[in-house]
């Protein structure tokens with residue numbers, strides 16, 4: 001297994017830098033280029049998608065095995081924003097080779113972006129019989145299975161699978177993450193805080209994944225009403241600049257905002273970091289979190305630019321993000337903007353009208369919960385207004 005893929009599976013170091021180093025060391029290696037392009041496409045950052053296109057162009061000039069050619073086909077589909085089609089190609093690769101960890105990890109991530117945990121679970125369940133203890137990467141496969149199980153509501157099986165992964169590799173960040181979700185979904189907040197807290201030294205080199213695990217701990221604090229502790233975690237553990245870290249930052253600040261916690265200049269700082277992404281309209285899930293920062297900071301200029309970019313995206317009817325933006329992303333952005341203007345009845349109405357496919361905006365149950373929380377907060381603020389007026 002390449003260092004880049006091992007780092008990606010372990011959420012460790014900088015997998016993309018490792019992939020680029022591998023390409024520099026072996027410019028004719030199709031595998032090295034395939035890993036680089038796949039990691040770029042996994043980033044959800046449109047700037048990296050363009051770079052993945054350049055790697056794709058290089059790959060078309062190399063001699064490829066049938067399996068490498070299948071990976072290239074999946075990359076082409078992802079470049080065209082047809083990630084569901086890419087997942088189908090990865091499933092064909094995995095049917096032939098259930099040990100292809102690049103295909104497995106990328107497909108799991110795409111299904112997370114598509115809000116499709118059932119597909120994640122079917123995939124890991126199909127792969128596991130081919131895996132045995134001692135095989136490199138087995139703990140990652142178990143951890144991916146654990147995550148899919150919990151998103152599908154089978155919490156006991158999820159916890160058991162995560163602990164099997166941790167028995168193989170006590171540092172496995174993905175397994176820690178699956179347990180964090182189990183604790184969240186079962187309301188085991190104190191226990192989750194202790195369990196994750198005592199293990200935090202094990203994932204200090206996990207980059208954005210470390211931030212996300214701290215986000216989970218902060219979320220337990222928010223749900224227990226311990227807002228000062230959540231803010232302290234934000235200040236000391238969640239200051240990264242990557243897209244996934246910005247998503248976690250917004251998700252925490254917005255929950256605190258809904259709870260009426262004063263946040264000083266934190267939203268302004270987050271909005272400044274989100275500003276370069278305001279007009280991406282590449283991923284509705286990113287846009288939703290950028291919007292939280294813009295509204296929280298009172299940056300109506302950035303909020304308007306984001307909504308205008310989403311409107312332009314909706315006018316171009318292709319790619320997975322078209323439907324995500326049309327059905328969920330754009331109405332959710334309008335709802336957050338309305339909330340920021342104090343139009344609580346309109347915000348609640350827009351969020352109530354989100355279709356049953358709202359989960360297709362991607363992310364986890366724990367992350368998407370913010371839409372329900374916003375709707376409840378908007379309804380509560382509206383009800384208070386009505387009582388005052390009566």
Ligand SMILES: [Fe+2]
Pocket residue numbers: 177181212216364366
């Ligand atoms: Fe999570």
